[in-house]
Amino acid sequence: GAVVSQHPSWVICKSGTSVKIECRSLDFQATTMFWYRQFPKQSLMLMATSNEGSKATYEQGVEKDKFLINHASLTLSTLTVTSAHPEDSSFYICSARDMGEGLDEQFFGPGTRLTVL
Amino acid sequence: DAKTTQPPSMDCAEGRAANLPCNHSTISGNEYVYWYRQIHSQGPQYIIHGLKNNETNEMASLIITEDRKSSTLILPHATLRDTAVYYCIVKGGGADGLTFGKGTHLIIQP
Numbered sequence: 001g002a003v004v005s006q007h008p009s010w011v012i013c014k015s016g017t018s019v020k021i022e023c024r025s026l027d028f029q030a031t032t033m034f035w036y037r038q039f040p041k042q043s044l045m046l047m048a049t050s051n052e053g054s055k056a057t058y059e060q061g062v063e064k065d066k067f068l069i070n071h072a073s074l075t076l077s078t079l080t081v082t083s084a085h086p087e088d089s090s091f092y093i094c095s096a097r098d099m100g101e102g103l104d105e106q107f108f109g110p111g112t113r114l115t116v117l
Numbered sequence: 118d119a120k121t122t123q124p125p126s127m128d129c130a131e132g133r134a135a136n137l138p139c140n141h142s143t144i145s146g147n148e149y150v151y152w153y154r155q156i157h158s159q160g161p162q163y164i165i166h167g168l169k170n171n172e173t174n175e176m177a178s179l180i181i182t183e184d185r186k187s188s189t190l191i192l193p194h195a196t197l198r199d200t201a202v203y204y205c206i207v208k209g210g211g212a213d214g215l216t217f218g219k220g221t222h223l224i225i226q227p
Contacts, residue, residue, distance in 0.1 A: 004160075034214040043204075044161065046214035059214075093160045097212060106215060108153075108160035 002028045002098045006109035021079045021112045023094030029074035030096035038091040050077045084116045121205045126222040135192040137221050139205030142186040148209045152190045154201040200225045
């Protein structure tokens, strides 16, 4: 299957700082990428849909000014958690939609564990 | 997207076939059934998906009932590395994100 990477794999930051997480599709182009977060012992929750060259679409209850998403190329989307607070500590996971050769599948990155002190 | 129902947990002996059921009685005609799994602290891994015909790949088989209201994921020879949470997701075509339920925690016993 297609490969999606995330960087960093984990990050610890102080409250009030901003953190940027990168999501890359390594062997395919992705016009659409998705950002999820997962709290301990819970399932993944979709945060937003990131479309190359246009503004992201956020799910209800997700603050667009706090979670900035940029999808500047067909292989890279970034999520910036601005003014992070301890309640933002979570596992952030991206996925990329591969539509090559009749496919329509989403492949996930390995996730980024954010801890805000 | 239609809702799915899965048992919260299942055990299976190593080397045996693991059969994971999923109910999706409100599935509509253009919605696919997707299966993903998540090993602890990793991103979900795509397994298989289908519309109405049974599907098989190198990882698993997907059996969809004729009325499409339920399906079964089959791991033919389970190994310890197959211990994970398995998610059954129903989704139509298009650029929509996935809605994850609670999934089935499959535990492979040695």
